[in-house]
Amino acid sequence: MPVIDLANPTRFLALVNRVLPWLAAATVALLAIGLYRAFNAPDDYQQGATVKIMYLHVPAAWLGMMGWGIMTIAALGTLVWRHPLADVTAKAAAPIGAAFTFLCLVTGSLWGRPMWGTYWVWDARLTSELVLLLLYLGVLALYWTAEDPGRGARAAAILALVGAVNLPVIKFSVDWWNTLHQGESIFRSGGSSIDPSILWPLLITAIAFTLLFITLLLAAMRNEILRRRVRSMRLMQAQQFAETSA
Amino acid sequence: MNLGPHAEFIIAAYALAVFVVAGLAAWVTLDYASQRRILGDLEERGVTRRSQRSGSP
Numbered sequence: 001m002p003v004i005d006l007a008n009p010t011r012f013l014a015l016v017n018r019v020l021p022w023l024a025a026a027t028v029a030l031l032a033i034g035l036y037r038a039f040n041a042p043d044d045y046q047q048g049a050t051v052k053i054m055y056l057h058v059p060a061a062w063l064g065m066m067g068w069g070i071m072t073i074a075a076l077g078t079l080v081w082r083h084p085l086a087d088v089t090a091k092a093a094a095p096i097g098a099a100f101t102f103l104c105l106v107t108g109s110l111w112g113r114p115m116w117g118t119y120w121v122w123d124a125r126l127t128s129e130l131v132l133l134l135l136y137l138g139v140l141a142l143y144w145t146a147e148d149p150g151r152g153a154r155a156a157a158i159l160a161l162v163g164a165v166n167l168p169v170i171k172f173s174v175d176w177w178n179t180l181h182q183g184e185s186i187f188r189s190g191g192s193s194i195d196p197s198i199l200w201p202l203l204i205t206a207i208a209f210t211l212l213f214i215t216l217l218l219a220a221m222r223n224e225i226l227r228r229r230v231r232s233m234r235l236m237q238a239q240q241f242a243e244t245s246a
Numbered sequence: 247m248n249l250g251p252h253a254e255f256i257i258a259a260y261a262l263a264v265f266v267v268a269g270l271a272a273w274v275t276l277d278y279a280s281q282r283r284i285l286g287d288l289e290e291r292g293v294t295r296r297s298q299r300s301g302s303p
Binding site: 039043048049050052053056057060095096099100102103106107110111113114212216219220222223226227229230232233234236237240 | 247248249250251252253255256258259260262263266267269270271273274275277278281282284285288291293294295
């Protein structure tokens with residue numbers, strides 16, 4: 001099947017129905033391996049066992065940002081090409097990205113309390129991550145409250161593009177400002193500063209959570225396509241009723 | 247397994263992750279079942295989409 005055919009919602013649905021069970025199975029298997037490796041990894045020499053929160057916190061942070069990245073690309077598809085599948089993608093990604101951002105913030109607080117002595121500080125990394133969650137909630141509010149779905153989609157797309165400015169702020173906040181949050185320790189020049197015995201379980205759980213995100217995204221996109229079909233059929237039904245009553 | 251003196255923070259973080267992931271999985275599963283049921287009801291009543299009438303996919 002040529003890739004361009006996937007732009008057709010019916011063909012996209014057929015593909016999703018085929019791949020979703022495999023993706024779900026791969027997600028469960030990789031999550032099991034990742035969490036097994038995480039709980040059998042050694043404790044950090046400074047942080048002790050609390051380093052196990054990292055196996056949730058770091059993937060959640062990455063996926064919160066990835067969700068907004070997907071929405072930003074989809075926003076271009078909505079505003080420039082007005083492709084319906086672009087809006088379906090953004091609308092499906094928003095609640096999933098918001099959930100992972102929320103998970104990142106709360107697991108970070110739960111990690112911060114024993115390590116920093118506080119659940120929260122208004123430092124640049126934590127604040128920009130909170131801004132990301134608020135942006136997600138703004139997009140969700142636009143989708144949920146717009147009477148005309150098309151106008152809601154365009155407004156959400158504009159907010160997604162504007163909010164994309166926050167992504168580099170989150171990423172580089174630990175370099176640009178003095179933060180209580182630690183600096184970059186995985187993808188940095190000179191290599192990761194994390195010991196391989198901890199790094200590998202982290203990378204496996206990160207891939208597992210990414211697969212989970214993709215699985216949930218495809219399932220949510222399928223639901224959104226079906227919801228639009230329901231809406232279209234109800235409009236047709238109302239139109240037929242109006243014609244027969246006239 | 248010894249989770250050390252801060253075990254409650256680790257357990258709370260993992261419990262929250264289970265809750266969030268289970269919530270997302272339940273949301274997509276229940277929403278799918280709901281949309282399929284509504285579509286089935288509409289099709290039973292003979293309502294079709296415009297594209298189905300014209301024969302396109």
